Amino acid sequence: MFSHITLGTNDIARAEKFYDAVMGALGHPVLFKALPNVISYGTGTGEKLFVLTPFDQKEARAGNGVHAAFKVESRATVDAFHAAALANGGSDEGAPGPAPALSRELLRRLRP
Numbered sequence: 001m002f003s004h005i006t007l008g009t010n011d012i013a014r015a016e017k018f019y020d021a022v023m024g025a026l027g028h029p030v031l032f033k034a035l036p037n038v039i040s041y042g043t044g045t046g047e048k049l050f051v052l053t054p055f056d057q058k059e060a061r062a063g064n065g066v067h068a069a070f071k072v073e074s075r076a077t078v079d080a081f082h083a084a085a086l087a088n089g090g091s092d093e094g095a096p097g098p099a100p101a102l103s104r105e106l107l108r109r110l111r112p
Contacts, residue, residue: 004047004048004049004050005048005049005050005068006049006050006051006052007049007050007051007052007068008052008053008054008060008061009051009052009053009060010053010059010060012035012036012037012039012051012052012053013036014089015039015051016033016035016039016051017088017089018085018088018089018090019039019041019049019051021084021085021087021088022081022084022085022088022090023041023049024084025077025080025081025083025084026070026072026077026080026081028041028042028043028047028049029041029042031048036053037052037053038050038051038052038053039051039052078096078097079096081096082095082096
């Protein structure tokens with residue numbers, strides 16, 4: 001699915017509620033919680049998500065170019081993840097699904 005992803009938050013309690021729901025929809029349990037600073041979710045094969053407050057104690061901000069993609073087995077799982085995200089305060093830029101225009105643009109920028 002992935003190796004690891006680290007995401008910063010300014011509100012660990014809100015992040016905990018959100019990620020408990022969306023990672024639960026994917027079937028990825030909490031590995032550990034060291035509140036109020038870090039929560040880790042994972043899989044049986046070692047992939048991990050860390051949600052944490054920034055080490056420098058400055059504001060966590062959404063960064064331009066930050067992207068996380070999860071491998072799943074079915075469209076139903078994608079839909080469950082998306083629904084859990086929206087139901088727990090997430091937002092989107094459109095319905096889940098393939099993004100061929102985005103993929104083409106990414107490939108264009110990666111080519112020399």
